[in-house]
Amino acid sequence: MxxxxxxxxxxxxxxxxxxxxxxxxxxxxxxxxxxxxxxxxxxxxxxxxxxxxxxxxxxxxxxxxxxxxxxxxxxxxxxxxxxxxxxxxxxxxxxxxxxxxxxxxECTHPGSFGKMCIVCGAQVEVSGVSFANIHKEILIGNAEVARLRDTDTKSVLCRKKLYLVLDLDHTLLNSTLLSHMVPEEGYLNNQIDSVQDCQNGSLFRLSFMHMMTKLRPYVHTFLKEASQMFEMYIYTMGDKAYALEMAKLLDPKNEYFHAKVISRDDGAQRHQKSLDMVLGEESAVLILDDTENVWPSHRDNLILMERYHFFASSCRQFGFGCNSLSQLKSDESEHEGALAAVLNVLRRVHHIFFNELADQTGRRDVRQVLKTVRKDILKGCRIVFSRVFPSQFPAESHHLWKMAEKLGATCATEVDPSVTHVVAMDPGTKKSRWALENDKFLVLPRWIEGANYLWQRLPEENFPVKSNEPPKSEAKVKDPDA
Amino acid sequence: MFFHIVLERNMQLHPRYFGRNLRDNLVSKLMKDVEGTCSGKHGFVVAITGIENVGKGLIRDGTGFVTFPVKYQCVVFRPFKGEILEAVVTMVNKMGFFAEAGPVQIFVSNHLIPDDMEFQSGDMPNYTTSDGSVKIQKDSEVRLKIIGTRVDATEIFCIGTIKDDFLGVINDPTTT
Structure with missing residues (x-):
C-alpha cells in the first residue's frame, strides 16, 4: 500500500x-x-x-x-x-x-447453479440443500445456507417479524376434484366466485385443474394480519402447479408469498416436511399445519390446526361418516373459527417475543414462547381421567394426558379435593359420580382437544357427559389422531 | 455472442407437401423445427436468415417420407466466459438474482453483487445501495459479466457477476 x-x-x-x-x-x-x-x-x-x-x-x-x-x-x-x-x-x-x-x-464453492459454482463459475458438484422452489438448478451448500439463514433472520427480527410456515390443504383451504363431488354439492356450482375476484371470494372452480377450492373462512383477514407480523411461506404436500395456483387465490396481488412457495416437488423427502428451504433460524419459525407427523423434527414449532373439511370427498378421505359442511350448507364461523383463534395465538406469541422478551435478544426462542402460551390455556386445572384410557394402559403416555399437561393442566390418577375436572366418557363411573357430588366439572375428552385446537379454555357446559349418547364415535370424529 | 453461421439439417417431409410449394413448406417446417432450439455446440438458434442449398431428396422406403439435406444460414447466440451481456432481471432473492438475456438464464449470486448493495425483502425484493441511489429489482436491466457457462441439450445456464467496473444497473424500471 x-x-x-x-x-x-x-x-x-x-x-x-x-x-x-x-x-x-x-x-x-x-x-x-x-x-x-x-x-x-x-x-x-x-x-x-x-x-x-x-x-x-x-x-x-x-x-x-x-x-x-x-x-x-x-x-x-x-x-x-x-x-x-x-x-x-x-x-x-x-x-x-x-x-x-x-x-x-480460494473459492469455497458455497453453492451451485446448473452444476457451476455460483461464485467462481467452475464446474463443481456441491452437496447441500436444493432450493428448487426458487430455481430447479439452485443448490446451496450447508455452510452458505447457515450464513444466509443467520443474516436473513437478523434482518427479519429487525423488522419485528418472525417466520410463519403455512400448510394449504385442510389448514387454509379445502379442495376437491370435480369428479369427486357428491350430488348434494351441486348447488355450489351456482355460488362460485370468479377467479378475478379472489380478494373477496372464497369458492373457486378451477376447471383447467378439474378442481373446486374453498378457502377457509377468515383466511383473507388472517393473511393480512399475519403478514404484518410474519414472513410467510407456503409449504404443501401438493404438487408445484397446484401450490402456485392456490397461492394465486390466497394472494392475488402477490404481496405475501412471492417465491416462498414450497411444494412436494421441491422437498427432498417424501411424506415429510422440513425447514431446510425456509431461510429462518428454527428459533424464529412457527408452523401452521393440520398434520403433526409430517414435521418429525419440528414439533415444537408447530401449531396444530383443526382440519378444515368443507367438501364431502375430504371427509370421506379421512374416514368420517358424517355430513360435510358443504352437504350441511354451512361453514365454519368467520370470527370464532380456527383461523381467528390461531391469529390470536400468533399475536400473543409475537407480542411476548418482541415486547416481553425484548431485553433477551440473543436467547429468545419462539418454541419456548409457544410452550408458555400453551401452558396458560388450562392453567390451574387439575384433571382426572375416568374410563378414557384402557385399564392396562400407562396413563402418563396417553396422548390426552400429554396434551392436557402441555396445555398447563396437571393430571392425576385418583380423585382428591384439589381436582377441578373429571374427564370421562360415561357418567356412571365412580369418578364421574364423585364429580357430580362434589360439584366438579365433568367433561368429555373433546374438551381437552377443543382447547388444544382453539387455544382457549372452552365453556365446560358445552361438553357434558351424557349416558345415552354413544360417546366413542363422537370422540372419534373430532380426534383424527386417535 | 451472436454468430451468423451455416448449419445443415436433414428434413423429413410428408408426401402431402410435395407440389409447387415444396420449397416453402420445407423452409417453414425448418423454421418451426429449429428456431428457438438450443444445441450444445452452437447455442441458441435465434433466427434463420436464408437457405443456402437444398440437396436431393431421398424417398424412404415404406413411408413415402422424403429426407432433404438442407443447408441454412442462421443467427445463433452463445454466451461465453468473460463476455459482457445486458440482461433483464427476472427474480431477486436472498441468494442473489436471476436475469435473462434472451433465452439464456443467468444467476448472479450475492457474493458477486457489490458489497455496498444489500438485500431488502418486502413486496418487491431488491438489492439497494445504502444511499438508495442504485436498485436492482425485477425488470431492472443490468450489464453483467459471464464467469461460467454450462450448455445443455436444451438450456444454457450462466453464472454472472456485476462486481466489477462498469457493470451493474443500466436501466431502472422505476425511474423511467
Whole structure:
C-alpha cells in the first residue's frame, strides 16, 4: 500500500519505475520466504504446477493491493508513454490481477447453479440443500445456507417479524376434484366466485385443474394480519402447479408469498416436511399445519390446526361418516373459527417475543414462547381421567394426558379435593359420580382437544357427559389422531 | 455472442407437401423445427436468415417420407466466459438474482453483487445501495459479466457477476 502513497508521481516516470520495481521485487521475495511451505502443499493440487512459481507469489498478495498497483502503473504509463518497459509491466500486472480474481483455489464453492459454482463459475458438484422452489438448478451448500439463514433472520427480527410456515390443504383451504363431488354439492356450482375476484371470494372452480377450492373462512383477514407480523411461506404436500395456483387465490396481488412457495416437488423427502428451504433460524419459525407427523423434527414449532373439511370427498378421505359442511350448507364461523383463534395465538406469541422478551435478544426462542402460551390455556386445572384410557394402559403416555399437561393442566390418577375436572366418557363411573357430588366439572375428552385446537379454555357446559349418547364415535370424529 | 453461421439439417417431409410449394413448406417446417432450439455446440438458434442449398431428396422406403439435406444460414447466440451481456432481471432473492438475456438464464449470486448493495425483502425484493441511489429489482436491466457457462441439450445456464467496473444497473424500471 505504501507504494501508492509514497511514490511521487512525476512526469519523467522512469525513476519511479525503478523504485517501484525494486520495491515490488522485494515484496515478492518476502512472500516467497513466508510461503515456502504453503506453496509445497498447494503445488500438488495445483493444476498448473509448471507455471506455479510466479502465479503463487501473485496469489499470495491481497487482491486490492495488486489492483491498486496496476492503477498506479496505468497512471504512470499514461505519463511516460514512451517507456516501453513500463508497458510490459502494466500488462503483467493486469494479467496477474485477472488471474487472481478468478483464482479457483480460494473459492469455497458455497453453492451451485446448473452444476457451476455460483461464485467462481467452475464446474463443481456441491452437496447441500436444493432450493428448487426458487430455481430447479439452485443448490446451496450447508455452510452458505447457515450464513444466509443467520443474516436473513437478523434482518427479519429487525423488522419485528418472525417466520410463519403455512400448510394449504385442510389448514387454509379445502379442495376437491370435480369428479369427486357428491350430488348434494351441486348447488355450489351456482355460488362460485370468479377467479378475478379472489380478494373477496372464497369458492373457486378451477376447471383447467378439474378442481373446486374453498378457502377457509377468515383466511383473507388472517393473511393480512399475519403478514404484518410474519414472513410467510407456503409449504404443501401438493404438487408445484397446484401450490402456485392456490397461492394465486390466497394472494392475488402477490404481496405475501412471492417465491416462498414450497411444494412436494421441491422437498427432498417424501411424506415429510422440513425447514431446510425456509431461510429462518428454527428459533424464529412457527408452523401452521393440520398434520403433526409430517414435521418429525419440528414439533415444537408447530401449531396444530383443526382440519378444515368443507367438501364431502375430504371427509370421506379421512374416514368420517358424517355430513360435510358443504352437504350441511354451512361453514365454519368467520370470527370464532380456527383461523381467528390461531391469529390470536400468533399475536400473543409475537407480542411476548418482541415486547416481553425484548431485553433477551440473543436467547429468545419462539418454541419456548409457544410452550408458555400453551401452558396458560388450562392453567390451574387439575384433571382426572375416568374410563378414557384402557385399564392396562400407562396413563402418563396417553396422548390426552400429554396434551392436557402441555396445555398447563396437571393430571392425576385418583380423585382428591384439589381436582377441578373429571374427564370421562360415561357418567356412571365412580369418578364421574364423585364429580357430580362434589360439584366438579365433568367433561368429555373433546374438551381437552377443543382447547388444544382453539387455544382457549372452552365453556365446560358445552361438553357434558351424557349416558345415552354413544360417546366413542363422537370422540372419534373430532380426534383424527386417535 | 451472436454468430451468423451455416448449419445443415436433414428434413423429413410428408408426401402431402410435395407440389409447387415444396420449397416453402420445407423452409417453414425448418423454421418451426429449429428456431428457438438450443444445441450444445452452437447455442441458441435465434433466427434463420436464408437457405443456402437444398440437396436431393431421398424417398424412404415404406413411408413415402422424403429426407432433404438442407443447408441454412442462421443467427445463433452463445454466451461465453468473460463476455459482457445486458440482461433483464427476472427474480431477486436472498441468494442473489436471476436475469435473462434472451433465452439464456443467468444467476448472479450475492457474493458477486457489490458489497455496498444489500438485500431488502418486502413486496418487491431488491438489492439497494445504502444511499438508495442504485436498485436492482425485477425488470431492472443490468450489464453483467459471464464467469461460467454450462450448455445443455436444451438450456444454457450462466453464472454472472456485476462486481466489477462498469457493470451493474443500466436501466431502472422505476425511474423511467
Amino acid at each position: 505504501s507504494l501508492v502513497t509514497d511514490s511521487p508521481v512525476s512526469s519523467s516516470g522512469s525513476d519511479d519505475f525503478a523504485d517501484f520495481l525494486d520495491d515490488h521485487l522485494d515484496a515478492e521475495s518476502d512472500n516467497e520466504d513466508d510461503n515456502g511451505e504453503a506453496k509445497d502443499e498447494f503445488a500438488s493440487s495445483s493444476s498448473s504446477s509448471s507455471s506455479s512459481e510466479d502465479e503463487w507469489e501473485d496469489d499470495d498478495q491481497p487482491v486490492s493491493k495488486r489492483t491498486k498497483i496496476s492503477e498506479v502503473e496505468i497512471v504512470q504509463n499514461g505519463d511516460a508513454a514512451e517507456g516501453s518497459a513500463s508497458h510490459v509491466i502494466v500488462e503483467q500486472k493486469l494479467e496477474a490481477s485477472s488471474s487472481a480474481s478468478v483464482s479457483k483455489n
